[in-house]
Amino acid sequence: MGFPERFLWGAATASYQIEGAVAEDGRGPSIWDTFSHVPGNTVHGDNGDIADDHYHRLDEDLDLMARLGLGAYRFSVAWPRVQPDGRGRPNQAGLDFYRRLLEGLRRRGITPAATLYHWDLPQGLEDQGGWAARETAERFAEYAEIVARELGEGIGLWITLNEPWVAAWMGYGTGRHAPGRSEIGLALAATHHLLLGHGLAIQALRGELGEEALLGITLNLAPVHAHGDSESDRLAQRLVDGNLNRLFLDPLFRGRYPEDMVEHYREKRPGLGVLREGDLETIAAPIDFLGVNYYSPRNVVALERVKDGVAPAGLAALAQRAESRASRDRPIAEELGAAEVWPLHLDTSAMGWTIEPEALTELLLRLHAEYGPRPLYITENGTAVNDYADPEGRVVDPERIAYLDSHLRAAQAAIEQGVDLRGYFTWSLLDNFEWSLGYSKRFGLVYVEYSSQRRIPKASFDWYREVVAASALPTTGAVAMEVQP
Numbered sequence: 001m002g003f004p005e006r007f008l009w010g011a012a013t014a015s016y017q018i019e020g021a022v023a024e025d026g027r028g029p030s031i032w033d034t035f036s037h038v039p040g041n042t043v044h045g046d047n048g049d050i051a052d053d054h055y056h057r058l059d060e061d062l063d064l065m066a067r068l069g070l071g072a073y074r075f076s077v078a079w080p081r082v083q084p085d086g087r088g089r090p091n092q093a094g095l096d097f098y099r100r101l102l103e104g105l106r107r108r109g110i111t112p113a114a115t116l117y118h119w120d121l122p123q124g125l126e127d128q129g130g131w132a133a134r135e136t137a138e139r140f141a142e143y144a145e146i147v148a149r150e151l152g153e154g155i156g157l158w159i160t161l162n163e164p165w166v167a168a169w170m171g172y173g174t175g176r177h178a179p180g181r182s183e184i185g186l187a188l189a190a191t192h193h194l195l196l197g198h199g200l201a202i203q204a205l206r207g208e209l210g211e212e213a214l215l216g217i218t219l220n221l222a223p224v225h226a227h228g229d230s231e232s233d234r235l236a237q238r239l240v241d242g243n244l245n246r247l248f249l250d251p252l253f254r255g256r257y258p259e260d261m262v263e264h265y266r267e268k269r270p271g272l273g274v275l276r277e278g279d280l281e282t283i284a285a286p287i288d289f290l291g292v293n294y295y296s297p298r299n300v301v302a303l304e305r306v307k308d309g310v311a312p313a314g315l316a317a318l319a320q321r322a323e324s325r326a327s328r329d330r331p332i333a334e335e336l337g338a339a340e341v342w343p344l345h346l347d348t349s350a351m352g353w354t355i356e357p358e359a360l361t362e363l364l365l366r367l368h369a370e371y372g373p374r375p376l377y378i379t380e381n382g383t384a385v386n387d388y389a390d391p392e393g394r395v396v397d398p399e400r401i402a403y404l405d406s407h408l409r410a411a412q413a414a415i416e417q418g419v420d421l422r423g424y425f426t427w428s429l430l431d432n433f434e435w436s437l438g439y440s441k442r443f444g445l446v447y448v449e450y451s452s453q454r455r456i457p458k459a460s461f462d463w464y465r466e467v468v469a470a471s472a473l474p475t476t477g478a479v480a481m482e483v484q485p
């Protein structure tokens, strides 16, 4: 199976998850430094102080990218390296790190895809209210302008925000992510200010880079499936879809918030009451592509159908599974009258997420039909596996190969039905700091032995290298894998 000509093959990472060097060259503290150092906030008390030590191992990691044959590399710029407390003059030593990265990519013929915000808000801005405050959106646009001016040349794709849903709803709604605040009214205000920050940043980037630059945003999106056809199941499905998908897609592409969401959250303060005249026009400014992060769909029933923690037949509910996402997202779903469930016949990843590749086709077709047609990139897709280095020092991960293979076939099915999908970035190049789950979950094509920082390319690395080289999947469908002795 072939992919369109010039299809961009990539891998993705994010600053706080890999860089380490948190106090070097003038970097200021971010909300994740603060949050991860509070006991109880992360598994094993892990933090990003060292992470993959990528800051000091840049050349080695660039060589891995070249060995993989990547066409593009998606990374994020750490705002607190560029502006240590989120405002004012840029820190040249911090920018120099990204200059070295960009130069290394250029020499290896790899297109940089830069994300401006992947959750490491300067702590100084959080102290002034963070994303719940309008000022943060304005500061973000200034930071975007600095990055465009100082690093702009040679960046192929610009992504303003990564997964604003997670930043707003996990950071300000459930408190399971930094900054650890937990009020739905704040999550709504953060949603609006993140989107406003995106719109203002698009203006700043356009002004600095001109019409040629390719500008977009990355959302975490997923089909939401109702398991049951009662009116209350369907309502639960609509509201969870509204919160996860439409609350972001509608303002970006239709210039308005969905009516059912406005209605449902009317009583929450400050909520969407922070909206001012002209904001929606700013948010809906034209962009060149949408970045889609997809891992797994959501399966829901009406909350009232989960009795004493037990879900209807064929499904499991939270009490029957102690899975990470369930417990982290639960307050959001419950407030919407929904319970997340797991169809028992489906495989799950080491994250406890169901593996349903056909939902990726469904998602891409929906975006094309309801919010497009427009150029799309899958800016993240991948899976966590309980990887380990065997006694011979190899890491063999057939589960990851099967996941990537099936999801790339699902992407291909969408392309064949007319979706303008232009590229695919797997998450992730390297095992890394998985936020509140610390180093307990491994998503990389490259295994990182944290005690020594040794990198071991996994079997999936070799498999992906061949896919990238051929710009095609193996024809058999079965995953053939030879392990080199």
Ligand code: IFM
Binding pocket: 014, 017, 163, 293, 380, 427, 434, 443
């Ligand atoms: O590790 C994260 C990433 O930072 C954002 N998208 C999902 C990944 C896996 O949970």
